[in-house]
Amino acid sequence: MKPALAQGATNSLLKIVDETMTVPYGRGEYPLFVDMPKVLATAALVTFVEAACAETLAPHLEDDEVSLGTVIDITHSAATPVGATIRAEVEVVKVEPRSVSFSVTILDDEDVISVGSHTRAVVSRHRFDQKVDAKRERLGL
Numbered sequence: 001m002k003p004a005l006a007q008g009a010t011n012s013l014l015k016i017v018d019e020t021m022t023v024p025y026g027r028g029e030y031p032l033f034v035d036m037p038k039v040l041a042t043a044a045l046v047t048f049v050e051a052a053c054a055e056t057l058a059p060h061l062e063d064d065e066v067s068l069g070t071v072i073d074i075t076h077s078a079a080t081p082v083g084a085t086i087r088a089e090v091e092v093v094k095v096e097p098r099s100v101s102f103s104v105t106i107l108d109d110e111d112v113i114s115v116g117s118h119t120r121a122v123v124s125r126h127r128f129d130q131k132v133d134a135k136r137e138r139l140g141l
Contacts (some may be wrong), residue, residue: 002060005040005100011056015048017084017108040080045106045114046072051104052088053118060117066128067120070099074116087114090118098122 002099009085019025021044057067057110080086087107089100099121 001065001097001100004140005057005060005092005094005095007095011052011088011090013048013052013055013088013090015086017044017082017086019082020044030096033041033098037079038082040084040086040108042076045086046074048086049090049104049106049114049116049118050089050120052090053100053104053122055119056090056092056102057100057122058119061122062128064124065122066125067100067122068128069118070121071101071119074088074104074106074114076114078108078111078112078113080111084108084110086113093117095106095109102130 004069019038021037021040023033023041024038025041049072053066053069061067085108089105089107090102091102092095093103099119101117101119104118105112106115
């Protein structure tokens with residue numbers, strides 16, 4: 001990782017909630033979720049948090065590096081309907097040689113819908129792919 005990333009760095013990301021981000025769409029293979037309300041799913045919220053933090057970190061990675069989510073601790077305290085805009089506000093709270101931790105706040109057009117933290121590990125993409133390939137072989141996949 002390049003040394004320029006520092007504690008206090010911030011970023012924001014916007015996205016309009018669409019059908020693919022709702023509970024019935026993303027988890028329709030589970031019978032209990034098929035009839036759930038069409039609102040932002042927690043799984044989609046987690047993906048959005050990861051995207052905002054990864055985007056913040058990306059310019060600071062070396063050519064063969066990638067960041068991977070390792071810890072996420074967030075609330076999901078308000079429903080967000082399809083068509084509403086969500087905004088992630090992220091701040092770097094800790095930079096270590098191989099990981100970066102963020103505080104996160106997610107808002108929709110009306111409410112703060114999520115607060116918490118997220119940590120991303122910084123790894124060599126080549127070495128990561130080798131480990132996944134080796135696991136795939138061990139599992140016979």
